Amino acid sequence: FFSFSRLFEDLTMAATLKPYLNAVRTTLEAAMCLENFYSQRVERHLKPEVEIRSSKEVLFAPLEICRNDREKVLIEGSINSLRMSIAIKQADEIEKILCHKFMRFMMMRAENFFILRRKPLEGYDISFLITNYHTEQMYKHKLIDFIMEFMTEIDKEISEMKLCLNGRGRVCAVEYLKMFN
Numbered sequence: 001f002f003s004f005s006r007l008f009e010d011l012t013m014a015a016t017l018k019p020y021l022n023a024v025r026t027t028l029e030a031a032m033c034l035e036n037f038y039s040q041r042v043e044r045h046l047k048p049e050v051e052i053r054s055s056k057e058v059l060f061a062p063l064e065i066c067r068n069d070r071e072k073v074l075i076e077g078s079i080n081s082l083r084m085s086i087a088i089k090q091a092d093e094i095e096k097i098l099c100h101k102f103m104r105f106m107m108m109r110a111e112n113f114f115i116l117r118r119k120p121l122e123g124y125d126i127s128f129l130i131t132n133y134h135t136e137q138m139y140k141h142k143l144i145d146f147i148m149e150f151m152t153e154i155d156k157e158i159s160e161m162k163l164c165l166n167g168r169g170r171v172c173a174v175e176y177l178k179m180f181n
Contacts, residue, residue, distance in 0.1 A: 024065055024147075029144060031075055032144070034079070034135050037079045048080060049079060050078040050082060050129070051129065059077075062077075063075045068089070082131075084127065084128045086128075099125055116129075128147060
């Protein structure tokens with residue numbers, strides 16, 4: 001059924017989400033100029049500089065984009081890699097548990113997502129690591145589109161899981177309380 005209040009809620013959320021996502025997209029486009037860069041310490045080693053942090057001159061200043069105090073993105077760049085960490089909005093304990101379980105489920109399958117890190121940065125829920133190999137093998141704009149789609153859909157997924165959980169809890173409570181009638 002159609003609900004005007006739900007439509008209004010979606011429009012206002014989209015209005016506040018759009019500038020945030022535009023800022024993240026623009027920053028990713030600027031930071032994703034990655035190139036091959038061998039280690040300055042070990043000959044012929046090609047490691048993501050944003051992870052090993054061996055040379056300060058090849059690291060870019062980290063940038064944090066915040067939508068509110070609970071939703072933020074940290075983008076750390078270097079000459080050959082980019083790490084993006086996302087903190088997802090979690091309004092209550094149920095959303096915290098659902099977010100933790102969902103992110104754990106995804107990180108256990110990180111090899112299927114190529115750019116997903118197995119462990120997020122402290123204070124964030126999920127992290128992506130994009131290296132120069134990823135930008136050479138995949139289209140840069142498609143990588144950015146994937147991350148933007150992920151950021152827009154993750155809130156919806158967690159909200160849907162919360163609604164399903166509440167519905168199942170309600171059914172269980174009704175069935176349980178029928179025993180006392």
